[in-house]
Amino acid sequence: MLKVLSSIIVLAGALVLSPVWGGDFDRQSLIDADYKQGRTAFQQRCSACHTLAEGGSNLVGPNLYGVFGGEAGTKANFAYSDAMINADFDWTPANVGEFMADPLAKVPNTKMIIPEGVPEADRAAVVSFMMLETGAADWARPEIEEELLPEGASIAEKYPSFWNHMMNNTTHYRMVTAEGEYEFDAYFNKDGSVSSNTKVMGFWHVDERDFFCYALHRIPLKPKQFIECFPIVAMSIPRFSQELWKSKPAAGLTLHGGILPGRP
Ligand code: HEC
Numbered sequence: 001m002l003k004v005l006s007s008i009i010v011l012a013g014a015l016v017l018s019p020v021w022g023g024d025f026d027r028q029s030l031i032d033a034d035y036k037q038g039r040t041a042f043q044q045r046c047s048a049c050h051t052l053a054e055g056g057s058n059l060v061g062p063n064l065y066g067v068f069g070g071e072a073g074t075k076a077n078f079a080y081s082d083a084m085i086n087a088d089f090d091w092t093p094a095n096v097g098e099f100m101a102d103p104l105a106k107v108p109n110t111k112m113i114i115p116e117g118v119p120e121a122d123r124a125a126v127v128s129f130m131m132l133e134t135g136a137a138d139w140a141r142p143e144i145e146e147e148l149l150p151e152g153a154s155i156a157e158k159y160p161s162f163w164n165h166m167m168n169n170t171t172h173y174r175m176v177t178a179e180g181e182y183e184f185d186a187y188f189n190k191d192g193s194v195s196s197n198t199k200v201m202g203f204w205h206v207d208e209r210d211f212f213c214y215a216l217h218r219i220p221l222k223p224k225q226f227i228e229c230f231p232i233v234a235m236s237i238p239r240f241s242q243e244l245w246k247s248k249p250a251a252g253l254t255l256h257g258g259i260l261p262g263r264p
Contacts, residue, residue, distance in 0.1 A: 025093040025094055025124055025127060029124050030093060030124060030127060030128040030131065030137075031128070031139045033124045033125040033127075033129075034125050035125075035128070035129055035141065035142045035144055036144055037122065037125040038122070038124075038125030038126045038127070038128050038129025038130070039129050041118060041122040041125060041126045041129075042126050042129055042130065043231075043233040043234075044233060044234075044237050045100075045114065045126075045237070046100075046126075047231060047233055047234055048060070048230065048231065048235075048245070049061035049112075050062070050063070050064050051064070051065075052064050052065060052130065052133040052134050053065060053133065054066075058077065058078050060246075061112060062075045062078035062080075063075070063078075064130065064134050065134045065135060066135060066136070067091050067096075067130075067136075068091050068092070068096070068130075068131055068134060069090060069091065069092075069136065070090065071088075071089070071090050071091075072084055072087040072088075072089055072090070072091060072095075072107070073085040073086075073087055080111075081109060081110055081111040082109070083107050083108060083109035083110050083111075084107055084110055084111075084112075087107050087110075093127045093131065096127050096130065097123045097124070097127050099112075100114075100117065100118040100126060100127075101117045101118060101120070101123060102117045103117075115237075115239060115241075115244075155206050155232070158210070159232050159233075161237075161238050162212075162232050162235050162238070164238070165235070165238040165259060166212075166235070166259075167188060167189070167190055168262070168263065169240070169259050169260060169261055169262060169263065170185045170186070170187060170259065170260040170261075170262065170264075171185070171186045171187070171188060171257060171258070171259055171260075172184075172185050172186075172242055172243075172258045172259070172260050173185075173186060173255060173256070173257055174243070174255075174256040174257075175219070175221070175253060175254075175256075176253070176254040176255075176256070177221055177222060177223070177252055177253050177254075178222075178252050179221040179222055180221060182219065182220065182221055184196050184197060184198045184200050185197040185260070186200065186202075186216065187263055188204055188214070192204060192205060194214060196216075197264070198220075199218045200216055200217070200218050200219055201216070201217065201218055202214055202215045202216035202217055202225075203215055206232070207229065209231070210231065210232050210233070211229040211230060211231050211232065212229065212230055212231075212232050212235070213227065213228070213229035214227070214228060214229075215227040222252070223250045223251070223252065223253055226249045226250040226253060226255075227249065228247060228249035228255070230247075238259075239259065240258075240259055240260060240261050241258050241259070242258040242260065243256045243257070243258045244257060244258045244259060245257050245258075
């Protein structure tokens with residue numbers, strides 16, 4: 001049954017996609033692309049904002065299942081920018097490649113803001129990986145050998161660059177609430193605690209999905225506390241900036257976070 005279903009899906013994919021080849025990516029170069037290279041680049045550069053699996057949630061960006069072959073800005077249940085709604089093209093592999101190279105050049109005023117475009121060397125691999133994971137590829141997913149880490153490997157072993165970044169630098173927060181704004185610096189400590197340069201404090205842990213979850217409390221305005229989780233892979237390219245991400249971890253709270261080098 002599964003087999004029949006998947007060949008129907010593959011067939012449907014092929015039908016939708018047959019007219020869209022061309023541009024930078026011919027079909028063979030996508031088939032030949034390195035799956036793991038594409039997966040790693042997607043995890044590092046896109047997965048903070050996008051899920052790929054059928055029925056996956058919208059995050060900051062829309063779930064991308066079925067995006068190939070469809071018109072830009074047309075998924076239900078996602079609040080696109082006017083720029084994306086008015087963009088008049090289909091998501092061919094070439095268009096997705098151009099968009100990840102420079103979103104604002106492809107769709108001026110899009111609200112997808114990424115710190116840097118995907119380098120050319122990774123683009124075919126990312127497009128190929130996305131097609132395989134969003135039901136658009138009419139070729140089989142390659143067999144891949146995973147290098148398994150020893151069971152019980154620590155976060156420091158599994159994600160060394162994330163670990164060093166979070167544990168040695170300063171996380172800067174700007175909270176925007178109905179009562180006003182509040183800024184502080186937080187320090188994630190190796191013992192699971194979070195300290196700060198104000199009376200805010202908290203703790204963190206990593207859950208079974210490898211999401212980094214932390215709770216902060218003793219905040220001098222409402223909400224007085226909040227909890228937030230994010231996938232560690234989303235932080236695996238270490239970057240410094242006063243504001244790197246924005247989230248809404250609690251009702252009435254918009255949180256702007258960034259990482260600054262070093263600690264006092
Ligand atoms: C910081 C969050 C963020 C990151 C990181 C991000 N995106 Fe997006 N993405 C968005 C948002 C928001 C939109 C909707 C843009 C709009 O409406 O203008 C979007 C839209 C898209 C669309 C169009 C979807 C549609 O239905 O038309 C594609 C394709 C896409 N992103 C691919 C990518 C790829 C590939 C990456 C990684 C290189 C990536 N995105 C990284 C936030 C993000």
